[in-house]
Amino acid sequence: MAEQVIPAWKKWLEGIGEQGVFFTRFVRNIFAGGFEWSEFVRQCYEIGYKSLTLVGITSFIMGLVLILQLRPTMVDFGAESMLPRTLSIALIREIGPVITAIICAGKIASSIGAELGSMKVTEQIDAMEVSGANPVQYLVVTRIIATAFMVPLLTLIGDVIGLFGGYIAINLTDDISFYLYFQKCIASIEFVDFIPAFIKTIFFGFAIGFVGCYKGYNSNKGTESVGIAANSAVVTASLWIFVIDAIAVQVTNLLYY
Amino acid sequence: MADNKDISTVDQPVKTDTNEVVIHIKGLKKSFGEKEVLRDINLDLKRGENVVVLGRSGQGKSVTIQCIAGLLTPDDGELTVFGEDVTQMNEDELKQLRIKIGFLFQSGALYDSMTVRENLEFPLTRVLKLKDQQEIDQRVEEVLEGVGLADAADKMPSDLSGGMRKRIGLARTLIVKPEIMLYDEPTTGLDPITSREISELILNMQRKYKTSSIIITHDLECAKITADRVVVMNDGEYIAEGTYEALQASENEFVRSFFNEQK
Numbered sequence: 001m002a003e004q005v006i007p008a009w010k011k012w013l014e015g016i017g018e019q020g021v022f023f024t025r026f027v028r029n030i031f032a033g034g035f036e037w038s039e040f041v042r043q044c045y046e047i048g049y050k051s052l053t054l055v056g057i058t059s060f061i062m063g064l065v066l067i068l069q070l071r072p073t074m075v076d077f078g079a080e081s082m083l084p085r086t087l088s089i090a091l092i093r094e095i096g097p098v099i100t101a102i103i104c105a106g107k108i109a110s111s112i113g114a115e116l117g118s119m120k121v122t123e124q125i126d127a128m129e130v131s132g133a134n135p136v137q138y139l140v141v142t143r144i145i146a147t148a149f150m151v152p153l154l155t156l157i158g159d160v161i162g163l164f165g166g167y168i169a170i171n172l173t174d175d176i177s178f179y180l181y182f183q184k185c186i187a188s189i190e191f192v193d194f195i196p197a198f199i200k201t202i203f204f205g206f207a208i209g210f211v212g213c214y215k216g217y218n219s220n221k222g223t224e225s226v227g228i229a230a231n232s233a234v235v236t237a238s239l240w241i242f243v244i245d246a247i248a249v250q251v252t253n254l255l256y257y
Numbered sequence: 258m259a260d261n262k263d264i265s266t267v268d269q270p271v272k273t274d275t276n277e278v279v280i281h282i283k284g285l286k287k288s289f290g291e292k293e294v295l296r297d298i299n300l301d302l303k304r305g306e307n308v309v310v311l312g313r314s315g316q317g318k319s320v321t322i323q324c325i326a327g328l329l330t331p332d333d334g335e336l337t338v339f340g341e342d343v344t345q346m347n348e349d350e351l352k353q354l355r356i357k358i359g360f361l362f363q364s365g366a367l368y369d370s371m372t373v374r375e376n377l378e379f380p381l382t383r384v385l386k387l388k389d390q391q392e393i394d395q396r397v398e399e400v401l402e403g404v405g406l407a408d409a410a411d412k413m414p415s416d417l418s419g420g421m422r423k424r425i426g427l428a429r430t431l432i433v434k435p436e437i438m439l440y441d442e443p444t445t446g447l448d449p450i451t452s453r454e455i456s457e458l459i460l461n462m463q464r465k466y467k468t469s470s471i472i473i474t475h476d477l478e479c480a481k482i483t484a485d486r487v488v489v490m491n492d493g494e495y496i497a498e499g500t501y502e503a504l505q506a507s508e509n510e511f512v513r514s515f516f517n518e519q520k
Contacts (some may be wrong), residue, residue, distance in 0.1 A: 034383075119368075127366035127426075130326045131433070132355040133383040 022214050026144060029137045039142040047108050047143075048150035052157065058103050059158035062095060063087060063165025071173065080174065084181050085188035087166040092189055096159040097197050099246055101204035104151050109212035112143055113233030116216025117226040121197035125217065138218060144209035151205030152198055192256045200248040226243040277304040279437055279469050280325060285334035287320055294320050296493035298334070302437070302469055307460075309472045309480040309482040309501075311515065312490035318473040319363075322439040325471070326360050327351045338437070351392035356384055359435035359468070362441040365426030373425050375409040377401070380433045403465065404458060420451035427458065431466055438463070438470040444479045456482040477516065489515065 066087055076081050116139060117127050128135040167181045212233045219229035277491060278301045294317035295335065295400050302308055303315045312318050323329040324336060327343055331431050373427035377397045381387045387396075401407045404424040414422060423443060430438065443459060444452035456479040463470055463483075471481055480487055488498040489512050497504060497512045506515055 122364055122369070123362045123366040124368055126328055127360070127362055128379075130328060130355055130358070130360040131380045131384055131430075132352050133380060134352075138383070189467075 002093055004066055005047075018218065022218070023210070025136050026140055026210070026213075029134065029141050030145075031040075032134070032137060034134075034137065034188050036142050039138060040146055043142050043146035046111075047104075047146050048153060050152060051104060051107055051150075052131035054107060055100050055103055055154045055158045056161045058099060059096065059162040059182055060165040062099055063091060063162035064169040065165075066090065066162075067091040067166045068172075071169075081184075084166065084176075084184035087214070088163060088185040088188050089153065089193060091166075092159055093164045093193050093197050096162055097155050097201045097204065098241065099150060100155040100158045101201065101241045102238060104147070104154065104205070105208050105241060106234055108235035109215075109233040110149060110230040112147075112168055112209065112212030113219075114230040116213060117219035117229035120217065120219050121221055121223060121226055135217075140213045143213050144206060145211075146203040147209030148202055151208060152201040155198070155201045167184045192252075196248060196252040196256070200244060203244045203248070205243050207244060208237045211237040211240060277312075278302065279304050279339055280471070281335065281337045281340075282321070282325075283335040285321070285324065285333070285336060286332045287317070287324060287329065288332055294413070294493055295324075295331070295388035298493075300471075300488065300495065302471060304469050305378060305467060306484045307463055307470045307472065307483050309474060309484035309487045310490055310495075311475060311477070311480055311487055313366075314475060316490050317493050318490055319441050322360070322441060322471055322473055326355065326358055326439060356433060357436045359430035359438045360428050361423070361426050361438065361440045361443055363445055365419075367417075367422055367425055367429070369414045371414075372410070373401075373406075373412050373417075376414070376425065376429050377410075377432055380429065385433055392485045396432055400432045403431070403462065420447050420455060423447070423455055424458065427455075427462065431462055431468075434466060435468060438468045440470060440472040440474070442474055442476075442477045443472065444474060449478070452476060453478060453482070455479075459483050 070083060070086060071080070074083055074086070080091055116125070119139070125135050125139070128138065162181070163185050166185075167176070167178060170176050170181065215229040215233040215236065219225040259383060262374070263448060280300070280302035282298055282300040285295050286293070287295040298320060298321055300308070300321075308484070310318050310321065313460075320329060324331045325338060325343065327346065331344060338356070341350075341354070343351070343354070367373075368379065371379065374397060377400060378393055381393050381396060387393050398407065401410060404427055406424055409417065409421065409425065414425070417425065425515065428445075440459065444455050447455060456476075459470070459472065459479075460483050472479070484501050487501050487504050488495045489504065489509075490496070491511050497507055497509050499507070504512055507513060507516075
């Protein structure tokens with residue numbers, strides 16, 4: 001038993017050390033000069049724009065379903081008028097950021113992991129390195145910053161679409177004007193609801209980009225390692241999202257309440 | 258090489274431009290876990306010389322040139338390029354050295370999200386930091402013409418055949434005008450006619466750009482066309498060296514069987 005556990009722990013600790021080294025390389029290359037703007041813009045398009053439909057549909061359904069699930073209970077308490085407020089707080093504070101981040105972990109972390117993993121297998125990263133170019137600056141820095149930049153934006157858009165889904169759901173059984181619904185939603189949100197949620201999405205984005213890049217960049221040389229990198233990137237990024245979320249809640253409570 | 262007692266050196270004149278040694282390897286060792294891949298590698302590459310390393314697959318031929326390029330760190334031994342110890346270099350020093358070294362990977366290793374033109378422009382803008390678009394275009398056209406693919410500039414790597422990929426890979430490496438070229442199995446996976454074309458291209462490019470080269474291969478035809486000097490590798494060591502013709506007549510059992518097997 002100990003013979004199996006000790007090497008596993010050793011490997012885990014080595015992994016933590018390697019991630020620390022990778023993070024240091026990432027930070028050093030941000031300030032190394034020669035930021036790859038064109039690649040950054042391309043990654044923002046790939047990561048942000050191409051995820052918009054998926055995030056939009058998911059957020060719309062989340063808003064719709066939440067209202068449909070909440071309504072019977074709220075009706076029992078005679079609190080139907082609280083539905084826009086309940087939805088907006090739930091969506092802005094927690095559900096919007098976490099659902100968007102989980103969707104992005106599935107789509108973006110896996111795609112970055114697979115892309116860099118495949119570049120590793122086909123020696124493209126080695127070719128970049130051996131040519132004297134800087135693969136970390138070109139491949140890693142651009143992707144991580146683009147993800148940290150686009151996930152908050154996607155979350156904002158997803159929140160608005162989710163609220164719109166809620167508006168549709170309410171109007172399936174009741175009647176509320178578009179103006180009144182959104183007025184109620186916005187009136188119930190304070191900066192203390194929005195700011196911490198927005199800040200944590202930046203960390204979500206960073207975790208998604210970092211894990212995807214780390215898993216892909218450090219994958220082994222073999223075709224199966226591309227699949228392993230993609231899969232492992234999704235699992236690890238999803239786990240990190242919940243860990244960051246738990247920490248963010250504690251920090252928010254300490255600072256604001 | 259002279260330090261290796263087992264080696265069957267054949268005294269043949271070697272064609273070189275000067276006697277300046279650009280790569281010096283002595284007693285190089287490299288292991289992966291329990292497996293000892295390089296046991297005692299000794300090699301001097303002179304300026305303008307084409308050295309072909311012949312040997313069976315999985316004998317560590319590629320590991321040697323990966324150590325030279327700083328992609329792998331040897332466990333022991335001397336390894337100097339232009340008189341500087343590669344094993345002691347930091348990241349920035351390695352980067353500077355790599356500008357002088359071209360490395361052609363087995364697969365060509367083209368960046369598959371970029372067009373051929375973007376592949377060729379990549380080292381110019383990122384490594385040489387060229388800004389003048391006219392100069393960049395001129396260099397791109399020059400190397401594309403050199404490798405006989407002037408009309409492939411706007412193609413994606415996925416649209417190219419294996420031979421074309423290797424030509425573009427070669428063009429991308431030569432575009433920065435390196436002083437040393439390292440070729441990793443340049444003809445593997447190609448048909449005999451394309452293999453010959455690639456071998457002749459290597460020779461032509463070496464004459465045009467006046468590079469010194471190490472060519473890793475198990476293709477005798479490639480060795481015959483490109484080599485000024487051939488070294489034969491077996492079990493992590495270089496066991497014989499000389500001109501192609503001299504090695505063909507070698508008494509060494511492994512060398513003889515290697516040459517006879519491929520006839």
